[in-house]
Structure formats: structure tokens, C-alpha cells
Amino acid sequence: MERRILITIDHDEIAPRFDLAMEVLILRLAEGGEIVARKSLLLAHPSADELCNLILERDMDAVVCGGIEEEYYHYLRWKRVEVFDGVIGSVAAVIDRLRTGTLNPGDIVEFSGAQA
Amino acid sequence: MNVSLLDILDALPVGCVVLDPHRRVRTLNAAMESLLGYARDEVAGLPCRHVLRSRRCIQNCPHTSDGAPSPGGRTDCLSRHRRIIPINLTPVRLTTDQGAVYLDIVEDLSPIHSLEARLNQTATEDSLVGRSPAMERILRLVPMVAGHSAPILIAGETGTGKGRLAHAIHKASARARQPFIRFSCGPMAEEILEAELFGKTAPAPQPGRFQQAQGGTLYLAEIESLPPSIQARLLRFLDEGTIQPQGGHPMRVDVRLMASTMTDPATLAAAGRLCENLFHRLAALRLDLPPLRERPEDVAFLLHYFREHFAQRLKKNISGFTPKALSMLHAHPFPGNVRELKNIMEFAVLVCPEGDVRPEHLPGYLLRQPQRRGRKE
Known part of the structure; x- marks a missing residue:
């Protein structure tokens, strides 16, 4: 079954904070892990409320983010959105883990060597 | 990292993040570990903005590649436990034989914010x-x-x-x-x-x-x-x-x-x-x-507002008013306006043991006044 996943990003890394993210990557992953569609969106300004609206409007199944405030975490969970929070690392490495179904909340995955 | 220096940092009551010239975490002191919920070994080598998750670091890193860091100030950070923590962040740059070392000194402002919130609550009351x-x-x-x-x-x-x-x-x-x-x-x-x-x-x-x-x-x-x-x-x-x-x-x-x-x-x-x-x-x-008699819609609201206010203050379970008590209160012209209404409710909540406020819980002068017609809740 296809899954729709939103990843909050900062260049080629996972954005450190959900509420301060300015860019998101929306993926559609086939059951076998193939990427069916990939689209990135630049946000007008950072806002956790608007991100939650976007996630619900686009009917996302899961969210991958860095730190997220408890209130938003529980809200998304209540809306039956799976939340992989506390993820640190490069977007490419995170997508690899998503495709293989091995990503977990709090994972620290490798960086692609981007400047700190 | 010199062990004795880490011991000193661990003894400090404020959080410290030690960074390398690329702003990757070298270590955290004990106060910082407790504040963020990360162990120092877990985050060693990670870019500091992913560990501290401070608004300031993400939006405008205070450490520049060369020169002194920009002044610190109030900001917030996000802990591993999904808690936003108000902090005062002071960036420090030290020059050593082995190059520059950066320090982020982090003071937890939660107690001050709690106090401010309490004071604001008092002001709101x-x-x-x-x-x-x-x-x-x-x-x-x-x-x-x-x-x-x-x-x-x-x-x-x-x-x-x-x-x-x-x-x-x-x-x-x-x-x-x-x-x-x-x-x-x-x-x-x-x-x-x-x-x-x-x-x-x-x-x-x-x-x-x-x-x-x-x-x-x-x-x-x-x-x-x-x-x-x-x-x-x-x-x-x-x-x-x-x-x-x-x-x-x-x-x-x-x-x-x-x-x-x-x-x-x-x-x-x-x-x-x-x-x-x-x-x-x-x-x-x-x-x-405007006087209270010119805004009767406020009477019902204020009666319930002050009932809850005094019930909370006096730690009593006062649920409401009996219809007769309410009718007596609405019939009263409140020449002393909100102050009088407030005093009446303080008296009523003080006298009422629990449950609904009844006519006998109201001040005596209200019981003696002739009942007027016309005003309803």
C-alpha cells in the first residue's frame, strides 16, 4: 500500500525543529519502497500550526522531523499520523531508511558531509 | 577534551556545550545533558543546531567562522522530550594552541518564566x-x-x-x-x-x-x-x-x-x-x-465569574445558584456596581457550605428588599 510521507528539511538535512522548518519534502512510497513521487515545497514562513494543516490537508500517513513540541506531536498522533520525531541526519540517509522500513523515532543517521 | 576541565564544567549550575571550529558538539556538561535529555556520547560530533535546537542557532548562528561571537540573549531550545525551554544563550569563543573552541553557555529560564506567568495570573485576576x-x-x-x-x-x-x-x-x-x-x-x-x-x-x-x-x-x-x-x-x-x-x-x-x-x-x-x-x-x-444597571447582561456573567473565583480561592465546591437566589440577585439594582456584586459573592461563597448558593447564604439586606419584577437571567 502506498504511503504519503512529509519530511521537514533544511537544505539536505532534516530540519532541526518542526516549528522552524521552512521547507518540506513530500514523498509517495510504493509498498516495495520505490519512490513514486517526490515534491518539495518552500513555506512562506515557519509555523507549526500551518505545517499541521498542510499535513492533514495533504492526507499524509507519516511525518519525519527533528524536534517537535509535545502539543503538536500528540495532535498529529491523535489525527492518526505516524510521527518519526527526533530524527537527526541527512535527507538521503533518512529516505533510505524509510524505503527499507528501518527508520525509528530518535534515530541519528549519517550526515552527508554537509558543513555543520 | 581535558578531563579536569570537563569535571569543572560538570560542576557548573548552567548548561555548557563545547563545540569544535565547525560547530560540531565535542561534549556537553552534566547540566546540559539534564536540560536536553541527551547523553554527551550520543551527540558528540553532531552539528550543534541539531542538538541544542535553539531558535537562535537555527535562524542566526551566533558563532561566525572568524571574529568574536555575536552577543547572546533570550531564546528557546527544544529538548529530546519535546519540551520548549526558554533559555539565555551566551556564545563564547576561546583561542587555544589547537585552534578555536566555541562554548555555548545555556541558562534555563523556566523558573523565571513560571514566576512571570504567576505574576501575570495575579494581574489578570x-x-x-x-x-x-x-x-x-x-x-x-x-x-x-x-x-x-x-x-x-x-x-x-x-x-x-x-x-x-x-x-x-x-x-x-x-x-x-x-x-x-x-x-x-x-x-x-x-x-x-x-x-x-x-x-x-x-x-x-x-x-x-x-x-x-x-x-x-x-x-x-x-x-x-x-x-x-x-x-x-x-x-x-x-x-x-x-x-x-x-x-x-x-x-x-x-x-x-x-x-x-x-x-x-x-x-x-x-x-x-x-x-x-x-x-x-x-x-x-x-x-x-457604564454602571452595572445599564449592562444587565454582565450581571449573570459576573455572578458566575465571582462565584468560581471565590470558590477556587476558598477551596469550596460551590456549583451554582438556586433559582430563587438567582432571581433575588437579578432583582437587586447594585448601586455599588461591580464592587458590591463582588462583595455579595464573597459573602455567599463564604457562608454557603457546598452545592448551590441559596437565598439564606446572601447578605441580609438582600433578603429584606422587596422583590422586583422584570429582570431574568
Whole structure:
């Protein structure tokens, strides 16, 4: 079954904070892990409320983010959105883990060597 | 990392993040581990913005590649446990034999924020409440008039909340952290009144209310009680921004003046009890608080508001009113306005053991008054 996943990003890394993210990557992953569609969106300004609206409007199944405030975490969970929070690392490495179904909340995955 | 240095950092009560020149975490001290919920070994080598997750670091990193770090300041960070923590972040750059080392000193401001929240809660309890269109209009005006330094004249019957309105405006203004001084201009010998307001220099220097309110707000209640000579001196202050203490020289003071009266100010001016020039200067921003009898929709709201307020304060389980008690309360004209209603509810909640407030829990004078018809909840 296809899954729709939103990843909050900062260049080629996972954005450190959900509420301060300015860019998101929306993926559609086939059951076998193939990427069916990939689209990135630049946000007008950072806002956790608007991100939650976007996630619900686009009917996302899961969210991958860095730190997220408890209130938003529980809200998304209540809306039956799976939340992989506390993820640190490069977007490419995170997508690899998503495709293989091995990503977990709090994972620290490798960086692609981007400047700190 | 020198072990003894880490021991020293661990002993500090503030959080420390030690960074390499690429702003990757070398280590955290114990206070920082506790604040963020990360162990130092877990995050060693990670970019600091992913560990501290501070708004400041993400939006505008205080450490530059060369030169001194930019000044620190208040910001927030997000812990592993999904908690936003208000912090004071101080970036430090040290030059060592092996190159630059960066430090982020992080002070947890949660206790200060809790205290501020508590103080604000206290201020809210003391503020104006009302749901009627007339009160909502006044409440909408508060932030607007608070943004200016022009004097304010508040008119309203006794107990309508003139002092509370003045205080609410002060709290909403840029002068909120400065003093708010109340002074009732009731009957008093002119000489004493002058010293109380403007201060005196002999026999010993004594600051007046104006000096006490320096930088803040001076609220004068019952302004019509002031003798003409003092009113003229207030007018001078409004025109020139100066006052003259008894026996002293004129001095400049930075005070916002608010005044109130229980009588219609135009009537007072016409009767000569309020200097006409002063009236016009004060009435640049004039707010009229309506009596409770002219906003009956507020009575029901205030009865429940103060019932809950006093039940909480007195730790009692008071659920509401019996229909008869409510009918008696609605029939009362409340000549003392909100203050009287508040006093009645404090009495009722004090006397009522639990459950609904019944007629016998109301003050005796309400039980003796003839029942009126017409007003319902």
C-alpha cells in the first residue's frame, strides 16, 4: 500500500525543529519502497500550526522531523499520523531508511558531509 | 577534551556545550545533558543546531567562522522530550594552541518564566471583566489607549472599576514595568495635598506621588476634590512636564497622568468644580464606565465569574445558584456596581457550605428588599 510521507528539511538535512522548518519534502512510497513521487515545497514562513494543516490537508500517513513540541506531536498522533520525531541526519540517509522500513523515532543517521 | 576541565564544567549550575571550529558538539556538561535529555556520547560530533535546537542557532548562528561571537540573549531550545525551554544563550569563543573552541553557555529560564506567568495570573485576576457590548468596547480600547502617553480621564460611578481600568491600561503600556501609583484626592488640607502630590524639600526631603511614579503612571481618583490651585499645577505639569516640590525648584518628571471622577466631568466643569482647561486636557482620552444597571447582561456573567473565583480561592465546591437566589440577585439594582456584586459573592461563597448558593447564604439586606419584577437571567 502506498504511503504519503512529509519530511521537514533544511537544505539536505532534516530540519532541526518542526516549528522552524521552512521547507518540506513530500514523498509517495510504493509498498516495495520505490519512490513514486517526490515534491518539495518552500513555506512562506515557519509555523507549526500551518505545517499541521498542510499535513492533514495533504492526507499524509507519516511525518519525519527533528524536534517537535509535545502539543503538536500528540495532535498529529491523535489525527492518526505516524510521527518519526527526533530524527537527526541527512535527507538521503533518512529516505533510505524509510524505503527499507528501518527508520525509528530518535534515530541519528549519517550526515552527508554537509558543513555543520 | 581535558578531563579536569570537563569535571569543572560538570560542576557548573548552567548548561555548557563545547563545540569544535565547525560547530560540531565535542561534549556537553552534566547540566546540559539534564536540560536536553541527551547523553554527551550520543551527540558528540553532531552539528550543534541539531542538538541544542535553539531558535537562535537555527535562524542566526551566533558563532561566525572568524571574529568574536555575536552577543547572546533570550531564546528557546527544544529538548529530546519535546519540551520548549526558554533559555539565555551566551556564545563564547576561546583561542587555544589547537585552534578555536566555541562554548555555548545555556541558562534555563523556566523558573523565571513560571514566576512571570504567576505574576501575570495575579494581574489578570485583578483586571477588568465583562461580556456586555459596552464593556467589550472598553476592553478593546485598552491596548489602543495604552500605546500613547496622553493623559486619560475615566468617568464612572462608584464600584464600576475605574482604578482597575487605569491599572489595566498601565499594564498594557510600555510603562508596565515602572510604578503605578494611585492617589485619592479626597478632602485634605491644601498644604498636605500639595506635599503629598509634588513632594517637599523641608524640613526633610520627601518625594511626592509624582516622583514616586517617575517613568510610570500616576492615577488620581476623585480629581474634582482637588482645590483650584492644585488643579492649576496639574495643568502646568500637563503643559510643561514639570512639577515644583514645596520649597524646591521646578523639576521635570516623566509620568503619565490618569484621573477619574464619579460625576460627569462636563457637569463638573460647568459647575466650576473642575478647571475647564484641565478638563479639556485630561479628556483627550476619555473613557466612560457604564454602571452595572445599564449592562444587565454582565450581571449573570459576573455572578458566575465571582462565584468560581471565590470558590477556587476558598477551596469550596460551590456549583451554582438556586433559582430563587438567582432571581433575588437579578432583582437587586447594585448601586455599588461591580464592587458590591463582588462583595455579595464573597459573602455567599463564604457562608454557603457546598452545592448551590441559596437565598439564606446572601447578605441580609438582600433578603429584606422587596422583590422586583422584570429582570431574568
